[in-house]
Amino acid sequence: MDVFEAIAKRHTYRGPYRDEAVPRTDLQRIVQAGLQAPSGKNAQTTTFVIVDDAQLVAQIAGMHPGNTAVQQAKAFIACVIDRRPEAVYEGHAFQVEDCAVAVENMLLAVTAMGYATVWIDGWLRLKGHAETIGRLLGVPETKVVRILLPLGRPAETRPQREKLPFEQRAWFNQHAT
Numbered sequence: 001m002d003v004f005e006a007i008a009k010r011h012t013y014r015g016p017y018r019d020e021a022v023p024r025t026d027l028q029r030i031v032q033a034g035l036q037a038p039s040g041k042n043a044q045t046t047t048f049v050i051v052d053d054a055q056l057v058a059q060i061a062g063m064h065p066g067n068t069a070v071q072q073a074k075a076f077i078a079c080v081i082d083r084r085p086e087a088v089y090e091g092h093a094f095q096v097e098d099c100a101v102a103v104e105n106m107l108l109a110v111t112a113m114g115y116a117t118v119w120i121d122g123w124l125r126l127k128g129h130a131e132t133i134g135r136l137l138g139v140p141e142t143k144v145v146r147i148l149l150p151l152g153r154p155a156e157t158r159p160q161r162e163k164l165p166f167e168q169r170a171w172f173n174q175h176a177t
């Protein structure tokens with residue numbers, strides 16, 4: 001699958017997974033795609049915990065009853081950033097952007113490899129979920145789980161959500177008024 005096909009096929013998946021484990025080699029390949037993402041000043045601020053231990057997977061899965069993909073995940077990738085980011089360029093830190101771009105690389109890899117996931121972010125910030133998962137995964141207090149990706153082979157097909165047309169969001173040379 002080339003990159004444009006992966007971009008076209010990538011979609012958020014909150015549905016059920018097939019009962020198939022995700023091999024470590026595939027998990028490693030997905031995270032490698034994240035490691036190869038750009039980062040401000042090449043500071044490479046995001047770190048990753050790949051969760052494939054059945055007990056840990058079940059503990060995290062049980063925390064989010066509203067999301068089938070989380071509940072049925074065969075593995076998780078937890079993306080971790082510093083709570084107090086270090087400035088890397090003229091007083092500016094880019095750790096949120098670094099994390100987001102690493103995740104997008106992983107979403108494309110996930111799609112190209114026939115897996116499906118959902119970018120879990122908002123829910124982590126509620127009721128101490130990020131902290132609970134951080135403690136389960138041995139994340140130091142100075143860091144926080146910023147994005148969580150459940151993983152598995154999708155049991156159902158879902159289309160990408162419709163996107164606004166080019167003309168409504170992009171222009172040459174001058175932004176529309």
Ligand SMILES: Cc1cc2nc3c(=O)[nH]c(=O)nc-3n(C[C@H](O)[C@H](O)[C@H](O)COP(=O)(O)O)c2cc1C
Pocket residue numbers: 010011012013014118119120121122123124159160161
């Ligand atoms: C920054 C960001 C935060 C998101 N947070 C969540 C989340 O907490 N839970 C969730 O189910 N989906 C989350 N999503 C997925 C979006 O809801 C999804 O990308 C959007 O509806 C568009 O659908 P698509 O990914 O299929 O194009 C998040 C996506 C982004 C980029």
